[in-house]
Amino acid sequence: MSTVIVGLRYYCRYYLMGKVTASDHLMFVALVCTWGNFVVNYYQDVTSSGYRSSYLRRPDKRPLIEGKVLGTLISWWIYRLSYNLALGFVKLSILFFYRTIASNRTFRRLVYATMAIVVMYTIGAVIAAILQCENPSDAWSPANYFATFDKFDPNRRQPKCYDPVKLWAFSAAANLLSDVIILLLPLPALLSLRIPMSKRLALIGVFSVGLLAIVASSIRVWVMALWAESPSNSARYGNDLLLWGQVETNSGIISASVPFLRLLFRDRQVEERGTVQKKISATPATPVELEAQTPPKVIDQGEWPVQGEKPVGYPVAKQPVKMRRPNWGPFITVPQELNPRTGSTQQESALEPVHEPRMNI
Structure with a gap:
C-alpha cells in the first residue's frame, strides 16, 4: 500500500x-x-x-x-x-x-x-x-x-x-x-x-x-x-x-x-465551482419597473460618467499590500484562506458596493 x-x-x-x-x-x-x-x-x-x-x-x-x-x-x-x-x-x-x-x-x-x-x-x-x-x-x-x-x-x-x-x-x-x-x-x-x-x-x-x-x-x-x-x-x-x-x-x-x-x-472541485458560477451568471437580471406617472429620465451624456468615477461593471480593485506570510504553496492541502489576510480581503472586496452613475433628470 x-x-x-x-x-x-x-x-x-x-x-x-x-x-x-x-x-x-x-x-x-x-x-x-x-x-x-x-x-x-x-x-x-x-x-x-x-x-x-x-x-x-x-x-x-x-x-x-x-x-x-x-x-x-x-x-x-x-x-x-x-x-x-x-x-x-x-x-x-x-x-x-x-x-x-x-x-x-x-x-x-x-x-x-x-x-x-x-x-x-x-x-x-x-x-x-x-x-x-x-x-x-x-x-x-x-x-x-x-x-x-x-x-x-x-x-x-x-x-x-x-x-x-x-x-x-x-x-x-x-x-x-x-x-x-x-x-x-x-x-x-x-x-x-x-x-x-x-x-x-x-x-x-x-x-x-x-x-x-x-x-x-x-x-x-x-x-x-x-x-x-x-x-x-x-x-x-x-x-x-x-x-x-x-x-x-x-x-x-x-x-x-x-x-x-x-x-x-x-479538478472535480474546480469543475463544480465553474458550474455554479455559470448558473449564477446565466440568471437574467430583473428589470426595473417604473411607475406610469414617472416621466422618462434623460441622461446628460456630458456629465456621465462623472470625473473620478468608473463605468458600471468595471470596479477598480485596490492593490493588496504585500505581507510576509507562510509559503504554503508546495503544500497542496492548504487552501488559499490560510494566508493571513487573503481570504478576508477577497470577500470584503466582493461585497463592496459598486458606484452607480449619476443621472440628471
Whole structure:
C-alpha cells in the first residue's frame, strides 16, 4: 500500500502540480529501504521457521540447524541497517516539507535543529549496528549465538561484542520520542492561522494522520520489551518484532504522503465551482419597473460618467499590500484562506458596493 501511495504522490506532484521537491525524493528512498526490509524479513522468516527453538539448547541438534541460524543472524544484522535508514529518510522527508512552509524564524530554526538531530542519530545508529562486535563477523556467528544458551565457560574465547538489547531499546524509545516531536512541531503555526475554526481543525486533522506511526512505534516498543526478556523469548518474538518494525516504517510513509493526494480531487472541485458560477451568471437580471406617472429620465451624456468615477461593471480593485506570510504553496492541502489576510480581503472586496452613475433628470 505504501508503494501505491508514494506513486500517487509523485503523480500529483509532477503531473498535476508540476513540481517535485527533495521531500518527495527522500520519501522514495525511504520506500526503497522499506522494500529491503520486506525482503530481509521474508528471508528471516523462512530461515527461522526451519527449526524448533528447543534445538538451540541441545548441542546434539545444533549441527542440523547451523545453516538456518546463520541465515537468521545475517538477516537480523542487515535488518538493523535498513530499518534505521528507512526511518531516518521518512523523518527527513517530513522535515524538508516543514522547511518549505516555515515562515516563522523560530519554527524554521526548530526544523533545522530537528534535522540535525535526526541525521546524527541515524548515522550513529547505522555505525553502531555495523560495529556491534570488534570483529563484525562475530555478530552473525552461530557458535557465539549458541553459547548464549550454555553456561559460562571461562576457557572459551569470548567475542568482544556489546549487548545489542540495550541499544535496540534505546533506539525504539528515541524513535518514538522523535515521532512525537515531529508531529507537534507545526501545531503552533497551524493554531495561529487566521482562518475559520472548522478549517483550522480540519488542517490539524490532516497533520494528525501521523498518529498512526506513533501507535505502531508504541506497539513495537512493547514487543521489544517481551523480546528482550530472555534468549528464548528473542527466538519466540523475533518475527513479531520484525513485523511491527515493518508496520512502523510503512505507516510513517503512508501518513506523510496521504495529505499530498488532495490534488486528485481538486479538478472535480474546480469543475463544480465553474458550474455554479455559470448558473449564477446565466440568471437574467430583473428589470426595473417604473411607475406610469414617472416621466422618462434623460441622461446628460456630458456629465456621465462623472470625473473620478468608473463605468458600471468595471470596479477598480485596490492593490493588496504585500505581507510576509507562510509559503504554503508546495503544500497542496492548504487552501488559499490560510494566508493571513487573503481570504478576508477577497470577500470584503466582493461585497463592496459598486458606484452607480449619476443621472440628471
